[in-house]
Amino acid sequence: MAGNSDPLTPRAKLAVTAGKAVAAASRAAGRGSGSVIGGRVALKLDPDLLARLAQNLDCVLVSATNGKTTTTRLIAEALRAAGPVVSNALGANMPAGITSALAGGSEAKFGVIEVDEKYLAGVARDTDPKCIALLNLSRDQLDRAAETRMLAENWREGLAGSKAVIVANADDPLVVWAASSSPNVIWVAAGQMWKDDAWSCPSCGGVMQRPGDDWFCGECGFRRPTPSWALSGDHVLDPHGSAWPIHLQLPGRANKANAASSAAVAAVFGVPPQVALERMYQVQAVAGRYDVVQFEGRDLRLLLAKNPAGWLETFSLIDPPPTPVILSVNARGADGTDTSWLWDVDYTRLTGHPICVVGDRKLDLAVRLEVANQQFQVCENLDQAVQLCPPGRIEVIANYTAFQDLRRRVGN
Structure with missing residues (x-):
């Protein structure tokens, strides 16, 4: 949890310094931000560095097939209402990039971390997050990423018994199945346009029934949980039934859904929905997207x-x-x-x-x-x-x- 004692050993400090030097050299050579190569060097020198950097932070992890970079930005803006934030805002979302980002945030109280779907369980072990946001799972890069049900299974096994509060999309059956192994889940009705990866039940393989916005498996009874937060048009409904207007410069229904999940995450950290949603208006573009x-x-x-x-x-x-x-x-x-x-x-x-x-x-x-x-x-x-x-x-x-x-x- 957040505190002010210095968690870094001499070896860890050396790793951070070396990583920053390599990243700076990579930038000077015109090879991008250098965050990934810098993080790789730092982790080589101290394999426990990510855990050390995270131990003084209240962390939230954000994972999904789509929308994780934008949602990470929205959550980071919302949490700045409660203290300084360090985040991998440019989307370097594997352990090396995450380590690099956290190494630059020595004064931060919160770590808002986008995580590639395949690395979620490992990063969760290292960072001991207070909250994990799971937005969606769909087919992606079939030659690199696992088939979606395998990814959901990895999440389910990796998050079983996690102490983190899981904020999960109730409208995506794969996400619900993955999150259901956790003891503490907040369900958000964020919607799901793409349904082609969830026609069969992830629990038993039976055929999913999808009447209206609901879904359930006719064979094993696996069904959509009752959400406590919901996207409703241009508003977020909180667990008390209050409707808060969404103010975004980012376009489209998907970003309203990202804002609804982000408001639920912010509430876990004590930031009220009105404050969180007003702060999200600051985000105009995300790493060039929507510019x-x-x-x-x-x-x-x-x-x-x-x-x-x-x-x-x-x-x-x-x-x-x-x-x-x-x-x-x-x-x-x-x-x-x-x-x-x-x-x-x-x-x-x-x-x-x-x-x-x-x-x-x-x-x-x-x-x-x-x-x-x-x-x-x-x-x-x-x-x-x-x-x-x-x-x-x-x-x-x-x-x-x-x-x-x-x-x-x-x-x-």
Whole structure:
């Protein structure tokens, strides 16, 4: 828990210093933020460093397939009402990146940590969090990530008996199954647009019934728990039935859902919903996502979508036709090299939008759009795509490394 005694041994201090030096050298060489390489070096020198850095913090871990970077930012803003926060706000969410982030927050009271789904159980062991937020689980990077039910099982086993308060999405059966092994769960009705990974019961394999917003297994009785927090339109309902308005600069239903979960987390740390939700208004963009940038005389809105559930949410917030849409897909290491997920995305939702396609795997995407009966043009690069669009707003949707490429090109 939070306190002021120095938890760092001489070895740990050396590890922190060495990690920062390596990170600075990496930045100077133009190789990104350096947080991951710096964290790796620090953990090599002191394998227990993450646990040491966390022991003076009240930590919250945030994990999900989609929305964890944004939710981490929203929670961090809310908790700043109660004290200084250290967070891996740029999304370096494996142990090395997390260690790097915490090493920079010696004065902090709270640690707000985004965690890659595969590493959640281990990071929870190291950081002894006060709270863990579980937002959603859906298919992602099939060549790298485990199948979703296996991930849910890892969570379930790793969190069994955890002392942390688990704040979990009651509308995602995989999340509910994973969280149900924990003794202390706060359920949030945050909604779930993407349902294609939860048609069979994670508990027994039976067929899930989904009447309206409810869900249950007709065979074993596994069912949606009763939530104590809920997203209701533009408001968050708290456990007392009070409705608090959501003030966000971030677009879309998914971010309102992220805000509802964030308000529930903030309450665990004693920050009231009204204060938490008002502070979330400060967040305008998250690591470039949702930014509107001027480029070649047009206004480009940059949107990140890494998997089918993410693309579905993103399609729901773009401006209506005939707003042009530029799509960019890569399949590098950080994206996952398998593009079969493109066939799980419903591209008919783009009907009526002029579409331009760029990125390393533009031809894979072109074949998918052809089958979906969409009108599109394949372009060599972003510049050519933008020039084909009329002046005004353009929605640009890209997966992970394609998004980084775009940000570099537009100087964001």
